[in-house]
Amino acid sequence: MRGKIRINNSGGQKFIIRIRYFAMTLALLFSVSVPQITVTAASCPDLRIVFARGSGGERWKDKNYLEFKKTIETKLQTTSLKYEFVDLDYPAVGIGFDKLDVTLGAFFGRGDAYEFGDSVNKGVSALQKIVNAGKCPNTKYVLGGYSQGAMVVSKALGSLNADRIIYAATFGDPKIYLPEGKGAIPAACRGENLSDYRVYVPDCQAYKGMLGAYIPYEPNAFKGKVGTWCNKRDAFCSSHLNFDDHTSYISDNLYEDASRVIFDKITKAYGIKNNISSPHDTAILIDSTGSMSSMIEQYKNEALRLAKETFESGGRVALYDYRDLEDPYTPVQRCDFNTCTLEKFQSELGEIQVDGGGDTPESLLSASFHVMSNLRWKYGSTKSLVVLTDANFLAPDRDGMTFDEVVALSKKIDPVNFYIITNDEHSEDYKLLAAATDGKVVTNFDELSLLTDYIMERYDSLPRVEESEVDRTLPVLTVEETHSSSDVATVKFKNTGTKAIVALNDRILGITNEHEVTINGLDSNTENVLTLVPLGDDVRGEAVNIKLSLETFEETLPLIPKAPNTGLGRA
Numbered sequence: 001m002r003g004k005i006r007i008n009n010s011g012g013q014k015f016i017i018r019i020r021y022f023a024m025t026l027a028l029l030f031s032v033s034v035p036q037i038t039v040t041a042a043s044c045p046d047l048r049i050v051f052a053r054g055s056g057g058e059r060w061k062d063k064n065y066l067e068f069k070k071t072i073e074t075k076l077q078t079t080s081l082k083y084e085f086v087d088l089d090y091p092a093v094g095i096g097f098d099k100l101d102v103t104l105g106a107f108f109g110r111g112d113a114y115e116f117g118d119s120v121n122k123g124v125s126a127l128q129k130i131v132n133a134g135k136c137p138n139t140k141y142v143l144g145g146y147s148q149g150a151m152v153v154s155k156a157l158g159s160l161n162a163d164r165i166i167y168a169a170t171f172g173d174p175k176i177y178l179p180e181g182k183g184a185i186p187a188a189c190r191g192e193n194l195s196d197y198r199v200y201v202p203d204c205q206a207y208k209g210m211l212g213a214y215i216p217y218e219p220n221a222f223k224g225k226v227g228t229w230c231n232k233r234d235a236f237c238s239s240h241l242n243f244d245d246h247t248s249y250i251s252d253n254l255y256e257d258a259s260r261v262i263f264d265k266i267t268k269a270y271g272i273k274n275n276i277s278s279p280h281d282t283a284i285l286i287d288s289t290g291s292m293s294s295m296i297e298q299y300k301n302e303a304l305r306l307a308k309e310t311f312e313s314g315g316r317v318a319l320y321d322y323r324d325l326e327d328p329y330t331p332v333q334r335c336d337f338n339t340c341t342l343e344k345f346q347s348e349l350g351e352i353q354v355d356g357g358g359d360t361p362e363s364l365l366s367a368s369f370h371v372m373s374n375l376r377w378k379y380g381s382t383k384s385l386v387v388l389t390d391a392n393f394l395a396p397d398r399d400g401m402t403f404d405e406v407v408a409l410s411k412k413i414d415p416v417n418f419y420i421i422t423n424d425e426h427s428e429d430y431k432l433l434a435a436a437t438d439g440k441v442v443t444n445f446d447e448l449s450l451l452t453d454y455i456m457e458r459y460d461s462l463p464r465v466e467e468s469e470v471d472r473t474l475p476v477l478t479v480e481e482t483h484s485s486s487d488v489a490t491v492k493f494k495n496t497g498t499k500a501i502v503a504l505n506d507r508i509l510g511i512t513n514e515h516e517v518t519i520n521g522l523d524s525n526t527e528n529v530l531t532l533v534p535l536g537d538d539v540r541g542e543a544v545n546i547k548l549s550l551e552t553f554e555e556t557l558p559l560i561p562k563a564p565n566t567g568l569g570r571a
Contacts (some may be wrong), residue, residue: 052149056094071259090123123152162221177213280315287389322367475534
């Protein structure tokens with residue numbers, strides 16, 4: 001069976017599209033440089049870290065495997081754990097200009113069919129043998145996978161012994177599933193209903209991967225054990241069409257980011273101390289109204305200890321004090337992340353004098369918004385705003401600043417976690433603010449040092465999602481009319497995008513900017529599936545799939561095109 005697209009232009013002339021550049025663009029993605037490495041392994045280690053490389057990667061030499069290994073190993077070397085790394089033994093079949101059939105089969109076989117799907121399934125089998133084997137029953141596992149390898153990991157999860165796995169991390173997974181990214185204004189763009197395995201996916205409109213989705217993405221037995229990273233505009237896992245971002249997980253330090261999450265999981269699993277600290281940005285905001293006079297020195301002492309530990313860990317500190325806008329007294333910047341040294345911090349801390357005030361509530365909302373807005377927070381750092389006060393806060397503040405505005409800015413930045421040291425009288429007010437920003441409240445002076453320890457022991461990841469008003473609309477394609485006669489089928493559709501990919505079963509037939517396709521040469525004995533994928537300039541919408549019959553048309557949403565030996569679920 002051969003398929004052709006005929007498109008009616010405005011003049012009525014028909015022509016045939018034979019465009020393969022989309023598949024050729026996909027083929028550019030997986031060229032790899034291959035540095036050498038020697039691997040040693042101990043029998044029955046405490047921990048085995050298994051990585052599934054992407055398409056075309058050479059075993060033991062793939063650059064993504066080497067980066068994943070390096071970032072985790074530098075942290076494991078601070079422990080006494082016995083461990084080994086494994087680059088999964090599976091084909092990781094390549095795609096490229098010389099393998100266009102594999103490329104096309106991967107795309108419209110949804111990664112589950114043909115040579116590409118066979119490669120993924122062999123990876124799943126190899127992973128099952130390693131993890132589920134009876135040998136070394138006390139060995140625990142960490143799994144990682146990039147691109148095709150991410151598909152191996154995410155597809156295999158449902159068939160693996162979850163008790164043996166500490167964590168599974170996927171990068172650039174073409175089968176990602178983030179239900180919070182669906183819709184005209186997705187919940188993710190409001191920071192709501194985020195999947196717990198969503199560790200770093202900035203695109204709030206990311207919904208399904210380029211090759212569909214494994215649902216559920218996190219099986220019940222793996223709750224809290226799965227994390228996914230999808231680069232900002234990665235064509236394979238976001239709603240964008242940027243292919244460079246798919247090959248930038250190393251240069252964008254996403255493996256380093258993941259290694260902090262993974263190492264924290266490892267240390268908790270073995271009950272050992274995590275001696276690795278991520279970079280800290282800590283802003284300290286002190287209430288300097290008159291009522292603080294009896295406790296200001298104790299607060300200052302703890303602020304100094306926190307500053308010292310932050311500097312010693314390689315972090316940065318900023319110092320502000322605030323009162324009430326009625327005084328008038330806007331937040332005073334004593335030193336910021338660029339100007340604060342330990343000496344400067346200690347000197348400025350000594351200069352803070354208590355005065356003013358009157359009524360109990362102070363202008364913390366305005367002060368904290370001012371501090372967060374004016375500091376240049378480091379991307380990927382652990383961000384803390386430590387508030388020392390004996391009073392509650394005005395909500396809204398005197399200048400109209402609201403609780404929700406402060407929380408929204410905190411989340412937009414990373415978030416910035418609020419840690420409030422106050423007294424019992426106002427603890428309930430502050431617990432709401434701490435909970436909304438993933439922070440903590442301390443009301444007992446004896447626990448001040450514990451709070452400093454808690455802040456310093458935290459690691460942080462990159463922002464889970466970039467919350468924003470949706471300023472771009474994903475293209476939507478809807479079918480209007482269908483006609484058939486003999487072995488010809490015609491489909492008319494509306495497309496809010498600029499063009500659409502057109503495919504029949506596993507074959508990409510072309511890309512069109514028209515709104516009608518005519519398919520010739522259909523086999524009446526075969527179930528044919530027409531796939532239309534709406535595209536914008538830098539975004540893709542959800543595919544529409546239509547079963548073509550010479551007698552009837554059935555629009556199906558969301559149908560995955562069928563192909564020989566297709567496995568639509570997990571192994």
